[in-house]
Amino acid sequence: MKTATRKEEIVNVASQLFKEKGYSAVSMRDIAQEIGMKAASLYNHIESKQEILSVLILELARKFTSGMAGVLGMEISPLQKIEKLIQLHIDITVNYSEALAALNNDWMHLEGQDLEDFTQMREEYEENFRNIIKEGIGLGQLQPRHPEVILFSILSTLRTLYLWYQKRGKLDVNVLKKDMVAVLLRGIV
Amino acid sequence: MKTATRKEEIVNVASQLFKEKGYSAVSMRDIAQEIGMKAASLYNHIESKQEILSVLILELARKFTSGMAGVLGMEISPLQKIEKLIQLHIDITVNYSEALAALNNDWMHLEGQDLEDFTQMREEYEENFRNIIKEGIGLGQLQPRHPEVILFSILSTLRTLYLWYQKRGKLDVNVLKKDMVAVLLRGIV
DNA sequence: ATATCTAACTAACAAACGTTAGTTTTGTAT
DNA sequence: ATACAAAACTAACGTTTGTTAGTTAGATAT
Numbered sequence: 001m002k003t004a005t006r007k008e009e010i011v012n013v014a015s016q017l018f019k020e021k022g023y024s025a026v027s028m029r030d031i032a033q034e035i036g037m038k039a040a041s042l043y044n045h046i047e048s049k050q051e052i053l054s055v056l057i058l059e060l061a062r063k064f065t066s067g068m069a070g071v072l073g074m075e076i077s078p079l080q081k082i083e084k085l086i087q088l089h090i091d092i093t094v095n096y097s098e099a100l101a102a103l104n105n106d107w108m109h110l111e112g113q114d115l116e117d118f119t120q121m122r123e124e125y126e127e128n129f130r131n132i133i134k135e136g137i138g139l140g141q142l143q144p145r146h147p148e149v150i151l152f153s154i155l156s157t158l159r160t161l162y163l164w165y166q167k168r169g170k171l172d173v174n175v176l177k178k179d180m181v182a183v184l185l186r187g188i189v
Numbered sequence: 190m191k192t193a194t195r196k197e198e199i200v201n202v203a204s205q206l207f208k209e210k211g212y213s214a215v216s217m218r219d220i221a222q223e224i225g226m227k228a229a230s231l232y233n234h235i236e237s238k239q240e241i242l243s244v245l246i247l248e249l250a251r252k253f254t255s256g257m258a259g260v261l262g263m264e265i266s267p268l269q270k271i272e273k274l275i276q277l278h279i280d281i282t283v284n285y286s287e288a289l290a291a292l293n294n295d296w297m298h299l300e301g302q303d304l305e306d307f308t309q310m311r312e313e314y315e316e317n318f319r320n321i322i323k324e325g326i327g328l329g330q331l332q333p334r335h336p337e338v339i340l341f342s343i344l345s346t347l348r349t350l351y352l353w354y355q356k357r358g359k360l361d362v363n364v365l366k367k368d369m370v371a372v373l374l375r376g377i378v
Numbered sequence: 379a380t381a382t383c384t385a386a387c388t389a390a391c392a393a394a395c396g397t398t399a400g401t402t403t404t405g406t407a408t
Numbered sequence: 409a410t411a412c413a414a415a416a417c418t419a420a421c422g423t424t425t426g427t428t429a430g431t432t433a434g435a436t437a438t
Contacts, residue, residue, distance in 0.1 A: 379438100380437100380438080381436105381437085381438080382435100382436080382437075382438095383434100383435085383436080383437095384433105384434085384435080384436095385432105385433090385434090385435105386431105386432080386433075386434095387430100387431075387432070387433085388429105388430090388431080388432095389428105389429085389430090389431100390427100390428085390429085390430105391426105391427085391428075391429095392425100392426100392427095393424105393425080393426090393427105394423100394424085394425070394426100395422100395423075395424065395425080396421105396422100396423090396424100397420105397421080397422095397423105398419105398420085398421075398422105399418105399419090399420085399421095400417100400418090400419090400420105401416105401417075401418080401419100402415105402416080402417065402418095403414105403415085403416065403417080404413100404414085404415080404416080405412105405413090405414085405415100406411105406412085406413085406414100407410100407411085407412080407413100408409100408410080408411080408412095
């Protein structure tokens with residue numbers, strides 16, 4: 001029974017608008033109107049438009065980072081780790097699809113330290129993922145394709161899942177996980 | 190020996206900037222400065238900022254549509270058609286990666302008839318792709334997974350290839366086509 | 379030489395932007 | 409009832425936005 005604070009409400013509403021039109025195309029007046037107040041009133045709860053973006057993106061990035069840390073700590077095979085990561089992405093997509101849109105499309109509008117932090121987290125995440133794939137190839141669990149092609153193919157599918165999940169939204173999450181893992185790992189032929 | 194007109198130069202420069210920051214975050218003054226003129230002078234060659242976006246996106250969308258028409262006209266199996274489509278995406282990505290970024294990220298900023306045209310072309314393209322997949326499943330050439338999962342998985346990888354191709358840019362295009370087809374069709378396990 | 383055309387320029391507009399200052403309303407605690 | 413704090417408001421700020429109007433320099437055609 002978490003009751004949303006006003007600040008959370010602002011961030012939520014903003015994330016929906018950002019998802020539809022992108023950060024730059026959404027004005028503070030747009031956000032205020034959607035909530036039912038005047039733009040100036042937003043500043044009783046937040047510091048700036050930037051802060052909304054920063055909260056939205058960095059909180060989500062930390063979820064990915066800690067999810068990755070969890071998977072890395074498990075004593076399972078590389079292939080099983082990849083399965084866990086696919087499931088992690090699907091879980092995050094289902095629960096935070098609006099923030100995910102901002103993370104994907106508007107991260108370059110972060111400024112200063114926020115931008116640096118995000119970029120670093122993203123690079124580390126990809127590096128960890130890449131190493132798991134290389135391990136899997138080394139053990140003969142994965143096909144000996146270029147690791148970068150595999151990494152990209154999986155990540156681009158998972159990263160844009162948010163675009164597609166809403167349309168087919170009524171698909172059961174567990175079914176989705178199963179089919180998605182199958183398609184990504186074992187192909188379609 | 191195609192010598193670029195001034196209008197083409199404007200569209201080209203704009204597409205690079207749109208790729209980096211998105212349509213809404215790029216001003217006419219940004220575009221002008223990059224070319225080396227004043228913003229007002231742009232209007233000797235183009236009608237509006239909208240027109241730049243429209244040219245960029247709709248011309249590319251027509252390339253996809255006619256590419257799809259070509260594939261549909263071939264007398265080959267569904268599986269081979271999918272291979273052709275993957276190659277089509279890769280070719281377009283290599284040659285028009287900036288316009289592709291705009292098509293992916295900024296199409297919602299199209300207005301009026303342009304937006305309707307784009308949306309319709311996109312829907313038809315996806316519908317055609319989906320039908321090929323269904324055919325392939327019907328013939329037993331493809332695994333009997335949910336067609337929508339297969340369609341989404343392939344399309345999302347191909348659509349975001351532009352983000353990734355530049356980083357690993359020196360990869361030979363034919364090698365890329367081969368590996369990408371292998372990963373997308375036959376999986377990684 | 380003169381006229382014409384193209385494409386650059388300067389200057390400016392009205393609208394929209396993020397944000398600040400100052401004021402009023404509203405709910406809670408004493 | 410009174411005092412206080414939180415959160416809404418109105419009004420305005422300085423910038424930036426896309427775009428228009430009017431002017432000027434340079435090339436081409438007569």
